[in-house]
Amino acid sequence: DAGVIQSPRHEVTEMGQEVTLRCKPISGHDYLFWYRQTMMRGLELLIYFNNNVPIDDSGMPEDRFSAKMPNASFSTLKIQPSEPRDSAVYFCASRGQGLDYGYTFGSGTRLTVV
């Protein structure tokens, strides 16, 4: 199994530009999560999906952020327009059914907005 795959690994963009982060979860996992990690705020859950349906998006900071999961093998997190304060590492994670299952995290996308 290739694990959770995120792309790109690094993204540098100018303020105001649209940014799209991508995630491919582990095959068979029903849940997909998007997290943001910064030094100041640590790990923050942005949104999660169950069977491709968004369940809780209360962590999405504002309307500039949107996430989709068009099928079981692909999800995107979009920021439009981007701002310098969006600079962070964004992680995608997936898990299977059952309380005993841990998350499997991707390697993250380091976003820098200048």
Add this chain to the structure above:
Amino acid sequence: GNSVTQMEGPVTLSEEAFLTINCTYTATGYPSLFWYVQYPGEGLQLLLKATKADDKGSNKGFEATYRKETTSFHLEKGSVQVSDSAVYFCALSDQWTGNQFYFGTGTSLTVIP
């Protein structure tokens, strides 16, 4: 509600020293407990877990025992190595909100030769 509290870091130890990272939790149900490790530039990796009271999770020389009476899940290792330098996160998954993990703030560990 659910929450996890970890000891503040950073922690710096000499090689072969004993490690303890404290973790306590608050949960509305009967949670499963986890420790994750994050090496520099990487995502979080599951280190060990325990799913019920008195269970001991262990992996790579690390251990943690699920203590319901003290609501704790402290991480220990008898002899740390330089390669253990990383950030360690305690987390819980509750039976009522099992889809979502609650993470602690992380504890940075640096092991010096």
